[in-house]
Amino acid sequence: MLSTSRSRAVFAIGTLLCLGATALWAQTSGGGGEAAAGGHSDPVTPILFDLIALLLAAKLGGAIFLRLGQPSVLGELVAGVVLGNLLLFPGSQPGLEAFVARVLEHGGPIDILARLGVIILLFMVGLESNLRSMMRVGLPSLFVAVIGVVVPFLLGWGVSAWLLPGEGHDPLVFVFIGATLCATSVGITARVLKELNQLHRDESRIVLGAAVIDDVLGLIILAVVSAMIGAKASGTAVGLGSVATLVVVAVGFLVASVVGGIWLAPRVFRLASRLRGEGLLLITALLICFGLAALAGLVGLAPIVGAFAAGLLLDEVHYRSLTDVGETHALEHRIQPLADVMVPIFFVQMGMTVKLSAFAEPGVLGFATLLTLAAIIGKQACGLVVDKRLDRTSIGIAMIPRGEVGLIFAAIGHSMVLNGERVISDLTNAAVVIMVIVTTMITPPALAWSLRHGERKLAAAGHPVRPPYDPSHELDADD
Amino acid sequence: MLSTSRSRAVFAIGTLLCLGATALWAQTSGGGGEAAAGGHSDPVTPILFDLIALLLAAKLGGAIFLRLGQPSVLGELVAGVVLGNLLLFPGSQPGLEAFVARVLEHGGPIDILARLGVIILLFMVGLESNLRSMMRVGLPSLFVAVIGVVVPFLLGWGVSAWLLPGEGHDPLVFVFIGATLCATSVGITARVLKELNQLHRDESRIVLGAAVIDDVLGLIILAVVSAMIGAKASGTAVGLGSVATLVVVAVGFLVASVVGGIWLAPRVFRLASRLRGEGLLLITALLICFGLAALAGLVGLAPIVGAFAAGLLLDEVHYRSLTDVGETHALEHRIQPLADVMVPIFFVQMGMTVKLSAFAEPGVLGFATLLTLAAIIGKQACGLVVDKRLDRTSIGIAMIPRGEVGLIFAAIGHSMVLNGERVISDLTNAAVVIMVIVTTMITPPALAWSLRHGERKLAAAGHPVRPPYDPSHELDADD
Numbered sequence: 014m015l016s017t018s019r020s021r022a023v024f025a026i027g028t029l030l031c032l033g034a035t036a037l038w039a040q041t042s043g044g045g046g047e048a049a050a051g052g053h054s055d056p057v058t059p060i061l062f063d064l065i066a067l068l069l070a071a072k073l074g075g076a077i078f079l080r081l082g083q084p085s086v087l088g089e090l091v092a093g094v095v096l097g098n099l100l101l102f103p104g105s106q107p108g109l110e111a112f113v114a115r116v117l118e119h120g121g122p123i124d125i126l127a128r129l130g131v132i133i134l135l136f137m138v139g140l141e142s143n144l145r146s147m148m149r150v151g152l153p154s155l156f157v158a159v160i161g162v163v164v165p166f167l168l169g170w171g172v173s174a175w176l177l178p179g180e181g182h183d184p185l186v187f188v189f190i191g192a193t194l195c196a197t198s199v200g201i202t203a204r205v206l207k208e209l210n211q212l213h214r215d216e217s218r219i220v221l222g223a224a225v226i227d228d229v230l231g232l233i234i235l236a237v238v239s240a241m242i243g244a245k246a247s248g249t250a251v252g253l254g255s256v257a258t259l260v261v262v263a264v265g266f267l268v269a270s271v272v273g274g275i276w277l278a279p280r281v282f283r284l285a286s287r288l289r290g291e292g293l294l295l296i297t298a299l300l301i302c303f304g305l306a307a308l309a310g311l312v313g314l315a316p317i318v319g320a321f322a323a324g325l326l327l328d329e330v331h332y333r334s335l336t337d338v339g340e341t342h343a344l345e346h347r348i349q350p351l352a353d354v355m356v357p358i359f360f361v362q363m364g365m366t367v368k369l370s371a372f373a374e375p376g377v378l379g380f381a382t383l384l385t386l387a388a389i390i391g392k393q394a395c396g397l398v399v400d401k402r403l404d405r406t407s408i409g410i411a412m413i414p415r416g417e418v419g420l421i422f423a424a425i426g427h428s429m430v431l432n433g434e435r436v437i438s439d440l441t442n443a444a445v446v447i448m449v450i451v452t453t454m455i456t457p458p459a460l461a462w463s464l465r466h467g468e469r470k471l472a473a474a475g476h477p478v479r480p481p482y483d484p485s486h487e488l489d490a491d492d
Numbered sequence: 493m494l495s496t497s498r499s500r501a502v503f504a505i506g507t508l509l510c511l512g513a514t515a516l517w518a519q520t521s522g523g524g525g526e527a528a529a530g531g532h533s534d535p536v537t538p539i540l541f542d543l544i545a546l547l548l549a550a551k552l553g554g555a556i557f558l559r560l561g562q563p564s565v566l567g568e569l570v571a572g573v574v575l576g577n578l579l580l581f582p583g584s585q586p587g588l589e590a591f592v593a594r595v596l597e598h599g600g601p602i603d604i605l606a607r608l609g610v611i612i613l614l615f616m617v618g619l620e621s622n623l624r625s626m627m628r629v630g631l632p633s634l635f636v637a638v639i640g641v642v643v644p645f646l647l648g649w650g651v652s653a654w655l656l657p658g659e660g661h662d663p664l665v666f667v668f669i670g671a672t673l674c675a676t677s678v679g680i681t682a683r684v685l686k687e688l689n690q691l692h693r694d695e696s697r698i699v700l701g702a703a704v705i706d707d708v709l710g711l712i713i714l715a716v717v718s719a720m721i722g723a724k725a726s727g728t729a730v731g732l733g734s735v736a737t738l739v740v741v742a743v744g745f746l747v748a749s750v751v752g753g754i755w756l757a758p759r760v761f762r763l764a765s766r767l768r769g770e771g772l773l774l775i776t777a778l779l780i781c782f783g784l785a786a787l788a789g790l791v792g793l794a795p796i797v798g799a800f801a802a803g804l805l806l807d808e809v810h811y812r813s814l815t816d817v818g819e820t821h822a823l824e825h826r827i828q829p830l831a832d833v834m835v836p837i838f839f840v841q842m843g844m845t846v847k848l849s850a851f852a853e854p855g856v857l858g859f860a861t862l863l864t865l866a867a868i869i870g871k872q873a874c875g876l877v878v879d880k881r882l883d884r885t886s887i888g889i890a891m892i893p894r895g896e897v898g899l900i901f902a903a904i905g906h907s908m909v910l911n912g913e914r915v916i917s918d919l920t921n922a923a924v925v926i927m928v929i930v931t932t933m934i935t936p937p938a939l940a941w942s943l944r945h946g947e948r949k950l951a952a953a954g955h956p957v958r959p960p961y962d963p964s965h966e967l968d969a970d971d
Contacts (some may be wrong), residue, residue, distance in 0.1 A: 055794065055795050056598060056599030056603070056604070056607070057599075057604055057607035057608065057611070057785075057789065058785075058786055058789030058790060058795060060604050060607075060608075061611075061782045061783075061786035061789065061795065062786050063783055063785055065779055065782050065786065068775055068778070068779060069779065071773065072765075072767065072775055074765040104545065118602070119535060120510055120535030120536075121601070122599070122600065122604035122605075123599045123605075124535070124601075125535070125536055125539050125601035125605075126601075126605075127536070128536035129536065129537075130537075132536070132540075146605055207731075262554065275597070288551065288552075288555040290831070292828070292829065292831075292832025293551065295829055295832050296547055296551055296832060296833065299547070299833065300544055300547060300548065303540045303543055304540075304730045306536075307537055307540035307541050307544065310534050310536065310537030310540065313538060315534065316534050316536055316537060316540065340643050346831075347828075347829045348773070348829065349826075349829075350771065350774055350827065350828075350829045350830055351829055351830060351833065352771075353770070353771025353774050353775060353826075354774070354775065354830065393968065413651055424906075454543055456567050
């Protein structure tokens with residue numbers, strides 16, 4: 014029975030791969046759109062092929078890794094790495110190159126779908142979190158965030174001052190490299206915690222809260238370091254006023270949006286429920302989510318921070334205002350299909366940004382290894398500042414991933430010049446990319462292992478036990 | 493009670509408008525992203541503001557028109573016309589211009605979301621339709637399609653030969669103008685039929701089938717006329733071979749995809765149900781939908797034709813293969829949220845393409861009026877070829893809308909030159925735009941009226957009565 018089901022799964026994968034290959038072939042074998050002379054060539058056609066390839070890769074990768082007992086997000090990342098590096102093979106089609114370029118186009122349609130996906134993911138994580146219990150762990154969150162920013166920052170600074178290849182670097186270069194190690198990219202962690210059904214643990218709340226504070230702290234450090242470099246390059250004093258403004262705006266945004274949102278959201282929902290039309294509950298919730306995400310983006314924070322805040326405050330209010338029309342669990346249920354389609358796009362795309370060729374650059378690997386170690390060890394310090402009864406290892410691991418925030422910092426440094434040298438050189442940039450790749454890829458399996466292991470340990474110490482992770486609870490569960 | 497609820501609705505609209513205004517202000521008051529120096533400026537931020545504006549406009553417009561007893565799609569179109577023409581007012585912000593440009597950017601992120609929206613809409617319409625009952629009305633569908641292509645084509649040809657301003661036009665110019673009137677744009681009609689719960693009527697099946705055939709016929713006419721113009725311009729003979737190839741490919745695609753799909757789809761579903769992971773039912777269905785839509789696009793047909801075919805064949809198969817895992821009505825239910833978010837984007841965007849200034853061009857209005865009349869009257873002939881017991885008026889009205897297919901034909905003609913004259917001149921192009929606007933805007937209210945009226949008439953003649961349309965069945969119905 015099992016072997017039948019397994020052989021069928023293999024056959025399924027084969028069939029789907031054939032379909033995917035057909036799609037890619039059709040797309041790459043040279044402009045069918047133009048071949049059909051005079052037909053209406055719709056710009057959505059190539060995007061449809063891209064979406065088919067991305068979703069197929071995501072689902073196959075996810076299914077394979079679930080079968081191996083790993084979180085499906087790791088499978089999506091690996092599938093992305095495979096798709097993104099097919100070009101390394103000789104004889105790859107030009108259509109494949111166009112496919113990779115379309116998926117990775119900054120601000121292009123696929124990129125926007127991916128970004129909307131991660132916004133919706135963090136919104137859902139916010140909905141599953143509870144503001145009051147987050148506040149209860151506010152102090153540990155703050156500690157974890159501060160330690161998790163300061164220690165990697167200092168370690169990165171030290172490692173680069175000690176070992177950055179080349180000579181005569183400006184000291185601020187080392188400071189800037191340290192800054193690229195600060196901000197946790199919470200998307201991966203949130204997805205793993207959600208997938209493993211662990212969002213309701215104190216550890217998860219601490220990590221999520223810390224990631225939000227983290228983003229603000231990272232922004233402050235980047236602003237201060239950039240201002241110092243700008244001042245040094247132009248020979249003027251540091252504009253502390255503009256840095257202070259930035260900090261006040263960013264912190265003020267978070268407080269104001271949550272406080273204002275808690276006041277406004279139930280009113281908006283109550284009023285929206287008087288309107289007629291389809292999907293009003295979903296649309297109203299998404300408008301609030303998109304609104305806070307956009308405002309976060311405007312003040313220079315990551316939009317996902319705003320989306321998470323929106324989820325947090327809606328969790329508080331939407332039950333109260335909507336229970337009378339029987340909408341209690343409806344919201345999560347309605348958002349799920351959007352997440353099913355868009356979230357995997359984000360993670361496959363993230364895998365596709367991994368250029369395996371980066372590992373081959375001479376001189377990069379040694380520096381990258383040390384930078385990565387600094388990034389990982391630095392975040393392990395986070396675990397030490399929380400209560401001993403908590404799963405400290407998991408907290409440290411959960412804070413490891415550095416995603417696009419690190420890459421964006423590196424890109425900003427790459428565009429700055431100090432004493433005729435790029436603040437982030439090509440070599441440093443490759444090392445940062447490797448650091449992001451490694452921290453992103455090791456987190457899902459490490460966190461899954463650590464959560465299972467930690468529970469066993471806590472149980473042995475007489476603390477309450479939660480059911481161990483069993484991936485089979487997701488089996489065929491489309492709901 | 494009613495007045496309280498109404499005043500609350502008004503207050504709701506006010507609140508939402510304020511929120512929208514704030515969002516637009518925040519967006520337009522000059523680059524908050526850049527203002528936050530050094531912050532991560534995410535390309536999704538402006539898109540989030542765009543989506544907020546589009547969804548707010550759609551839901552408010554829809555709610556207002558539902559209250560007026562009109563289909564909400566008309567409200568979305570009108571809201572789009574308002575948004576798209578705010579620029580006509582003096583003192584409009586530069587940010588507004590950027591917003592309009594982003595939404596209308598051909599192949600941009602919002603445009604792709606809108607196109608995915610209409611693909612999902614036609615997929616859902618296909619799911620609600622039934623292939624066997626569509627086949628049962630295959631012959632009337634074919635008649636309706638042929639008449640609905642030939643009569644407007646001849647009328648458009650005649651009107652332009654008779655009245656096109658200017659002299660010395662090549663006869664092929666008139667033929668080409670006739671061709672722009674051929675293809676029905678089934679998106680609007682499908683949405684109205686769905687919204688009014690009329691998809692299960694024979695009239696609806698005939699119209700939907702005719703629209704598919706229509707698209708193929710329109711493609712053939714465009715290909716033949718383009719080939720003739722190309723041959724005349726270059727002084728060679730018409731390449732009938734390539735035209736024949738095109739026709740064979742297009743017709744072959746439709747037949748092969750439906751036949752092949754009916755064989756393949758249940759197997760894919762059965763196999764996908766053995767895989768693990770989230771949202772597999774939804775993703776599998778969407779992969780089939782995107783696949784056929786993309787193939788349709790490749791052979792030069794509108795992708796929505798492929799999406800409709802995918803819905804048709806899945807309706808046949810997914811019940812059989814999935815009932816054993818209790819998924820019977822699950823698919824429509826899962827797709828609905830995607831449609832709730834993406835479909836309104838399409839219709840608001842369609843409204844925004846309406847440039848009211850087109851009506852002001854001198855000389856255009858007279859020719860446009862006649863062209864529009866030719867377009868409308870030509871499709872009324874469709875009703876005459878079906879059984880007298882059917883609602884002939886509704887069939888004629890349902891075939892009226894010419895959407896982007898007409899515009900694409902015009903754009904192709906605009907790019908062709910014959911005897912030193914553009915085949916579609918600026919004046920003709922403006923007239924085609926007006927024809928598209930008018931046929932799009934009159935269809936929802938006319939079809940809603942006609943369906944209600946037709947039912948009363950049929951009831952009086954002793955034919956079976958269906959419950960008259962009552963928009964209140966949608967009241968607060970989020971489900």
